[in-house]
Amino acid sequence: MKKIILIVFLLIITNSVTYMVSNKVSVEEDFLEYHEKMMLIQANEEVELMSLFESVTGENYQNDTILYETLTQEIIPRYTLYKQIYNSMHNDHFETQEVKELLFDYGFVLQRRLGAFQLLQASIEKQNDKKLKNQAFENLEVANEFLEEFNELYNKLFRRYAFPG
Numbered sequence: 001m002k003k004i005i006l007i008v009f010l011l012i013i014t015n016s017v018t019y020m021v022s023n024k025v026s027v028e029e030d031f032l033e034y035h036e037k038m039m040l041i042q043a044n045e046e047v048e049l050m051s052l053f054e055s056v057t058g059e060n061y062q063n064d065t066i067l068y069e070t071l072t073q074e075i076i077p078r079y080t081l082y083k084q085i086y087n088s089m090h091n092d093h094f095e096t097q098e099v100k101e102l103l104f105d106y107g108f109v110l111q112r113r114l115g116a117f118q119l120l121q122a123s124i125e126k127q128n129d130k131k132l133k134n135q136a137f138e139n140l141e142v143a144n145e146f147l148e149e150f151n152e153l154y155n156k157l158f159r160r161y162a163f164p165g
Contacts, residue, residue: 028161030096034089034103035162041085049079053117068124076117083110098157105150112143 054060056070087107094100116139123132 025095027096027098027157030094030099031102031157031161034094034099035158037089041082041089045078045082049075049082064124064128068121071117071121071124076114076121079110079114079117083107083114086110098153102150102154102157105146105153109143109147109150112139112146116140116143 052070053075056062056067061067087110090103090107094103116136119132119136119139123129123136126132
């Protein structure tokens with residue numbers, strides 16, 4: 001009886017290990033799925049939004065009214081939607097550490113940028129609050145640093161798996 005129980009137990013363990021190994025997703029599969037979904041959701045939305053932001057800040061700054069209206073009517077609503085769509089990718093259950101790192105890094109960039117836009121909006125609402133404005137631009141700098149890290153990892157994986165050679 002003990003031998004039968006032992007054999008059944010070993011079969012269960014063997015089948016479980018085989019199932020887990022055979023269902024494990026490779027980094028290549030995980031990354032290519034991530035890449036495909038990014039191309040579907042991105043559609044240059046972030047590039048357009050950052051260009052729009054740059055068109056009302058820095059050397060292109062005209063006044064707080066234009067900046068505030070652009071933030072309130074276009075940038076923040078569109079960026080919020082873009083971030084929500086990106087975050088929904090977490091529900092796709094990417095499995096590899098490399099792709100999870102991509103998800104985290106880019107998600108952090110989106111959160112920081114959206115937060116910066118909202119702080120900048122609040123600084124205008126509070127009659128040009130310098131502390132909030134400085135915090136907003138610091139958040140954008142941190143987001144850009146994380147974006148560089150994201151781009152390095154993304155490009156490395158892209159070269160390795162999208163165009164293996």
